[in-house]
Amino acid sequence: MNKYYLFFGNLANPLKIEIISALKEKDMSVLELTKKLNTEQSKLSHALTSLKHCSIVNDKKEGKKRIYSLNRETILPMLQIIDKHEHKFCGKCRALESRNK
Amino acid sequence: MNKYYLFFGNLANPLKIEIISALKEKDMSVLELTKKLNTEQSKLSHALTSLKHCSIVNDKKEGKKRIYSLNRETILPMLQIIDKHEHKFCGKCRALESRNK
DNA sequence: TATTCATATGAACCATATTTCATATATAAA
DNA sequence: TTTATATATGAAATATGGTTCATATGAATA
Numbered sequence: 037m038n039k040y041y042l043f044f045g046n047l048a049n050p051l052k053i054e055i056i057s058a059l060k061e062k063d064m065s066v067l068e069l070t071k072k073l074n075t076e077q078s079k080l081s082h083a084l085t086s087l088k089h090c091s092i093v094n095d096k097k098e099g100k101k102r103i104y105s106l107n108r109e110t111i112l113p114m115l116q117i118i119d120k121h122e123h124k125f126c127g128k129c130r131a132l133e134s135r136n137k
Numbered sequence: 138m139n140k141y142y143l144f145f146g147n148l149a150n151p152l153k154i155e156i157i158s159a160l161k162e163k164d165m166s167v168l169e170l171t172k173k174l175n176t177e178q179s180k181l182s183h184a185l186t187s188l189k190h191c192s193i194v195n196d197k198k199e200g201k202k203r204i205y206s207l208n209r210e211t212i213l214p215m216l217q218i219i220d221k222h223e224h225k226f227c228g229k230c231r232a233l234e235s236r237n238k
Numbered sequence: 239t240a241t242t243c244a245t246a247t248g249a250a251c252c253a254t255a256t257t258t259c260a261t262a263t264a265t266a267a268a
Numbered sequence: 269t270t271t272a273t274a275t276a277t278g279a280a281a282t283a284t285g286g287t288t289c290a291t292a293t294g295a296a297t298a
Contacts, residue, residue, distance in 0.1 A: 037158045040148065040219055047145035049256080057138045066275055079257065081276050091226035100265045100274045110222040114215065118141055121211040125192035150286080167245055180287065182246050201244045201295045 046090045051075065052083050056115075059093060059106040066102060147191045152176065153184050157216075160194060160207040167203060 046052060051073070058064060058072050066084065070077050084104055087093045092111060095104050106112075147153060152174070159165060159173050167185065171178050185205055188194045193212060194205050207213075 037154065037216070040216070041151050041154045042149075043219055043222070044145045044148035044154075045255085046149075048142050048147075048149040050142050051256090053138065053142045053145075067273090076258080077275070078259080078277080082256080085276075091222070097265090102275065107222075107226065110218060110226070114218050115138075115141070117211060117215050117218070118144055121144070121192070121208075125208065125211070146285085152286090168243090177288080178245070179247080179289075183286080186246075198295090201242095203245065 043090050043092075046086055046092055049083070051079070052087060055080070055083060055087065055104075056092070056106060056111060059104060060108075060112075063103050063105040065098075066104070069104070144191050144193075147188055147193055150184070152180065153188060156181070156184060156188065156205075157193070157207060157212060160205060161209075161213075164204050164206040166199075167205070170205070 047056075054073050054075075055069065058069060064072065066077060066080055069075070069080050069084075073080070084093060084095070088095060088104075092107055093104050094107060095102050097103075148157075155174050155176075156170065159170060165173065167178060167181055170176070170181050170185075174181070185194060185196070189196060189205075193208055195208060196203050196205050198204075
């Protein structure tokens with residue numbers, strides 16, 4: 037239980053959530069992600085490295101590209117839980133919109 | 138999907154994880170938590186307010202105490218997923234121990 | 239209705255994570 | 269074997285969130 041926050045830290049970031057959202061559709065190279073998310077390459081590389089460290093994404097080399105894919109086994113059920121949570125508990129309280137303060 | 142990171146931000150913090158862990162055992166007042174976690178009162182109040190905003194915990198007034206409880210419906214399955222993830226994907230790579238870098 | 243107990247709040251300060259930018263590495267193609 | 273392409277890395281700058289501390293609020297009791 038003690039180190040969970042390190043895992044969640046990786047999800048507590050809008051860019052990383054965008055990456056996850058994009059990779060839900062299909063596996064992608066860094067370049068594809070830069071285009072899709074209109075984001076700088078090094079920024080993405082940093083984020084992807086971080087996500088990889090927690091096994092939230094996987095990667096494989098393909099020529100000079102590196103293809104990233106989502107760890108669907110962990111992440112999809114987790115997102116389902118959040119969706120359910122949002123619908124059930126965050127109606128008008130808009131908990132997911134409020135700053136964490 | 139866009140605001141998920143705000144929810145996760147609340148879990149990306151050692152103190153908040155400790156709070157969750159403590160509330161898993163039983164509902165507690167702020168004072169009980171300060172003793173259990175050996176932590177300052179205002180620190181806990183700030184953290185609890187934040188957790189409440191995302192409906193991760195609930196509260197009820199009881200005399201001059203305020204009793205906090207865990208949203209078990211969302212949080213217990215979520216912790217299960219992480220446990221499974223940890224065992225399956227974070228063996229020797231110790232992803233949950235590495236800094237998110 | 240003072241006083242004490244329990245908790246919340248605000249703002250300044252501080253720590254940590256993210257962004258940026260310059261550069262390094264690695265692979266393929268010319 | 270140089271050049272171009274794709275990605276990674278490091279360090280400084282910046283942003284973001286957490287902690288601290290003093291104080292406010294709110295409820296019970298004397």
